[in-house]
Amino acid sequence: MTDRAPDTASGPLDLTLLRTFLAVHRSGSFTAAARLVGLSQPTVTAQVRALERKLGRELFARLPRGVVPTAVADDLAARVAGPLDALEAVTGGPPGEGGAGPVRLAGPAELLCLRVLPALAAPTAARGVVLRVATGLTDDLLEGLRAGHHDLVIATYRPRGRALVATPLMDEEFVLVAAPGWADRIGPGRVAAEGAAALRGVPLVAYAEDLPITRRYWRHVFGTRLTARASVTVPDLRGVLAAVAAGGGVAVLPRYLCAGELADGTLVALLAPEDPPINTAYLVRRPGAVDHPHLALVRDLLVREARGW
Numbered sequence: 001m002t003d004r005a006p007d008t009a010s011g012p013l014d015l016t017l018l019r020t021f022l023a024v025h026r027s028g029s030f031t032a033a034a035r036l037v038g039l040s041q042p043t044v045t046a047q048v049r050a051l052e053r054k055l056g057r058e059l060f061a062r063l064p065r066g067v068v069p070t071a072v073a074d075d076l077a078a079r080v081a082g083p084l085d086a087l088e089a090v091t092g093g094p095p096g097e098g099g100a101g102p103v104r105l106a107g108p109a110e111l112l113c114l115r116v117l118p119a120l121a122a123p124t125a126a127r128g129v130v131l132r133v134a135t136g137l138t139d140d141l142l143e144g145l146r147a148g149h150h151d152l153v154i155a156t157y158r159p160r161g162r163a164l165v166a167t168p169l170m171d172e173e174f175v176l177v178a179a180p181g182w183a184d185r186i187g188p189g190r191v192a193a194e195g196a197a198a199l200r201g202v203p204l205v206a207y208a209e210d211l212p213i214t215r216r217y218w219r220h221v222f223g224t225r226l227t228a229r230a231s232v233t234v235p236d237l238r239g240v241l242a243a244v245a246a247g248g249g250v251a252v253l254p255r256y257l258c259a260g261e262l263a264d265g266t267l268v269a270l271l272a273p274e275d276p277p278i279n280t281a282y283l284v285r286r287p288g289a290v291d292h293p294h295l296a297l298v299r300d301l302l303v304r305e306a307r308g309w
Helices: 015-027 030-037 041-055 071-091 109-126 138-146 180-186 190-199 212-222 237-245 255-264 293-306
Strands: 060-062 067-069 103-107 131-135 152-155 165-178 250-254 278-285
Touching: 015 030, 015 041, 015 071, 030 041, 067 071, 103 109, 103 138, 103 293, 109 131, 109 152, 109 237, 109 255, 109 293, 138 152, 138 278, 152 293, 165 180, 165 212, 165 255, 165 293, 180 190, 190 212, 212 250, 237 250, 237 255, 250 255, 278 293
Parallel strands: 103 131, 103 152
Antiparallel strands: 060 067, 152 278, 165 250, 165 278
């Protein structure tokens, strides 16, 4: 087999084979593609091999975990994706992805509970949309999206490659906060004057043992490496907020999460840097997915509502 683009002019290609091929190309494995198109994994494998025989070209390099498309496959996917997606929008799409089926949305628990669900619940219920919501870390959720477990994922970073489509959704601003008691003990203006040195010995409350958000704040704002360990770790930023509000120490939190507590004085912002750390969240989908009516509705609602977040 050579690695040049296949010539499809000699005869029409079976649409079923092309749909299956495109699912494998987008998901990166035969098993994941089987879920997307509603077939068994052996059937998907057989259809891809049949397409390879028809084209006389190898489309995927088989790996222990998944497959990697060849240059021929990339070229073929670029040529057929648009027409196939348009056709599925008219016909209702492959099994399991019809507009009347559940919309499977996943993302960070805090953002889903505080922003996404309040924005989606009423309008989707009024339109008869069935929502199935999952939470987790971005790495795991994107793998689930590729494997067909989710339809839309709110990710904390833009995924690499062309297999997924990412739309910027919102910017999170991070704030260094403490309860009033700790703010008084640290002293007004000390963090602005002394930087990270003013917080030496103050307990840290964090999302995870490696303090990813806190370390980023120290690096971006203070220009120094954080070496302290967390006194408390909670794998939910709402738990971090609760611990800090109860006097557990200081933490770095997204402003949307603690805006109410900052407004009513339950928490105090210890610093107001001119250039606070910002993180962009993305709404991620598989190509073609939002052509289905309910997926498109949820996607459009999220993008519109997120402008006010």
